[in-house]
Amino acid sequence: MKTFKAGMIGLGTVGVGVYKLLQSFNKIKIENIAVKNINKKRDIENFNTNLLTDNPFDIVNNPDIDIVIEVAGGISPAFEILSAAIKNKKHIVTANKELLAKRGSELFGLAKENNVTILYEAAVAGGIPIIMPIKTTLCANKINKIAAILNGTTNYILTKMAEKELSYETALKQAQDLGYAETDPTGDVEGFDAAYKIAILSTISFNKKIDINKIYTEGITNIKPQDIKAAKELGYTIKLIAMGQLLDDGRVDVRVHPMLVAKKHLLAKVKNATNSIMISGYPVGDLVLTGAGAGAEPTSSSVVGDLLTLTSELEISDYPLPLTKCKHDENAVQIDIGDTYNEYYISIQASNNPGVIGIIGTICGKNNINISTIMQKGIDEDNTAEIVVITEKSKESDVKNALENLLKSDSINKINSLLRVMN
Numbered sequence: 001m002k003t004f005k006a007g008m009i010g011l012g013t014v015g016v017g018v019y020k021l022l023q024s025f026n027k028i029k030i031e032n033i034a035v036k037n038i039n040k041k042r043d044i045e046n047f048n049t050n051l052l053t054d055n056p057f058d059i060v061n062n063p064d065i066d067i068v069i070e071v072a073g074g075i076s077p078a079f080e081i082l083s084a085a086i087k088n089k090k091h092i093v094t095a096n097k098e099l100l101a102k103r104g105s106e107l108f109g110l111a112k113e114n115n116v117t118i119l120y121e122a123a124v125a126g127g128i129p130i131i132m133p134i135k136t137t138l139c140a141n142k143i144n145k146i147a148a149i150l151n152g153t154t155n156y157i158l159t160k161m162a163e164k165e166l167s168y169e170t171a172l173k174q175a176q177d178l179g180y181a182e183t184d185p186t187g188d189v190e191g192f193d194a195a196y197k198i199a200i201l202s203t204i205s206f207n208k209k210i211d212i213n214k215i216y217t218e219g220i221t222n223i224k225p226q227d228i229k230a231a232k233e234l235g236y237t238i239k240l241i242a243m244g245q246l247l248d249d250g251r252v253d254v255r256v257h258p259m260l261v262a263k264k265h266l267l268a269k270v271k272n273a274t275n276s277i278m279i280s281g282y283p284v285g286d287l288v289l290t291g292a293g294a295g296a297e298p299t300s301s302s303v304v305g306d307l308l309t310l311t312s313e314l315e316i317s318d319y320p321l322p323l324t325k326c327k328h329d330e331n332a333v334q335i336d337i338g339d340t341y342n343e344y345y346i347s348i349q350a351s352n353n354p355g356v357i358g359i360i361g362t363i364c365g366k367n368n369i370n371i372s373t374i375m376q377k378g379i380d381e382d383n384t385a386e387i388v389v390i391t392e393k394s395k396e397s398d399v400k401n402a403l404e405n406l407l408k409s410d411s412i413n414k415i416n417s418l419l420r421v422m423n
C-alpha cells in the first residue's frame, strides 16, 4: 500500500478533528501543518510541534507533498495558497465554503488545467454526505429543487425562540454561551454562511455557475417573538431556508431567507443545530439527508472521507475521480427575488377602524393576491390591532406593491413582518 503525504493548512476546530482521525489511517501521513500562531497550545495528546510552520507556502511548495488539506477558512490567503498548491500539481481537500462560493470557479478552472482534483464534502453541511452523492450516485438525475437548513447557529436560535419563547437577542446570547454562535455572529445570522452553501449545492446540482452576489439573502435578525407565536397558531414553525430551484425555462432561483414551514413538513422537524437537505430530482424523487452540520468530529468524517477516496483513486489513476470534476462552464441565469412566486405571511399593524379588513382585502385583490387566511389578534390599548394574513401563491413584486399601497391607507400603521411560507 502506498503512503500519501499531505500538508494541512489550519489546525483549529476542524483541523484538530481531522488530525486525530487521520491517526487511524496510515495511508496518509501528515508532513507539515501551517497555522497562524505556532506557539498556541493544541488539544492533541503527544502532539509533535515540529510539524508546525507559520508559512503555508512551505507546504504548497514542498515537492514531496501530494495533497493539501485546507481547513483554515477565509478568502485570502487561502485563495493564493490553494492556487499555488494546484499549480504545483497538488490535489486539494477543503472545508472552505466561502472560498468555493466566491472564487471556486477560478480554482476549479486552475485544477482542470493542472489535472488535479478539489474535493470539498465538508464545505456543505459538515458531516452530511451531499457533494459526492450529487456528483456521483445521483448523476443520472435531473435535480430541480433543493430546500435545506444549512446553518446550525440560526436553527438553534429559532428552535429556542419557539420552544422557550425567547427573544432573538436572548436566544443568540444563549447560543454564544454554549459555543453554537461566534462572538461576531453576522455570517450566520445574516444568512451569508447558508448562501455560500446553497451556491455550491445549486452549482453542482444544476451544472451552472451560481453568482453568490445574485443570491437574495435575508437573515433571522428581524424575526420577532410575535411572528413565532403567530406561526405556531397557524400550524407553522419558522426556519432559515436555503433554496435552489431550476425553473422550466432553464433559469434558476437561488435564495436564503426565513420561512414559515408547515409543521407536517420534514424540515419543520429539524431542531437545534442539526442540518437537513431535501433534494428533488427525476427519477429519484425526494430525498432528505439530516445530521450534524458542524463540529470537529462530524466535519472530520467528511474531510477524511474525501482523503481516503482520493488516495484510493490515486493508487490506480493519474486522473482521479473524473465524475467529481466541475462540469459547469455555463453561467446560470438567476432570477430576481421580485420575480419569484411564494405564499406569504404578512403581519400588519392597523387602526381598529371598521372596514380595515375590507381595505386589506381590496388592496390585495387589486395586486393579484388571493388571501387564504386572515386573522385579527386582539386590540391593543392604543386601539390598534395586529392583523395576520396568509396569501396564496403570489408574485413577490405584487406583494411589495400591495404593501406600499397598504401603507398609504390611514387605517394601516405599519407592516410588522413579511415572511415567505413553505407548505
Ligand SMILES: NC(=O)c1ccc[n+]([C@@H]2O[C@H](COP(=O)([O-])OP(=O)(O)OC[C@H]3O[C@@H](n4cnc5c(N)ncnc54)[C@H](OP(=O)(O)O)[C@@H]3O)[C@@H](O)[C@H]2O)c1
Pocket (backbone or CB within 6 Å): 009, 010, 011, 012, 013, 014, 015, 034, 035, 036, 037, 038, 040, 054, 056, 070, 071, 072, 073, 074, 077, 095, 096, 097, 098, 122, 123, 126, 293, 294, 295, 296, 299
Ligand atoms: N467549525 C466547523 O464545524 C466547520 C464545519 C464545516 C466547515 N468548516 C470550515 O472549515 C474551515 C476551518 O474552520 P474552523 O472552525 O476549524 O476554524 P478555526 O477553528 O478558526 O481554525 C482555523 C485554523 O486556521 C489557522 N489559520 C488561520 N489563518 C491562517 C493562515 N493565514 N495561515 C495558516 N494558518 C492559518 C489557524 O491558526 P491558529 O490555530 O494558529 O490560530 C487555525 O488553526 C473554515 O473554512 C470553515 O468554514 C468549519
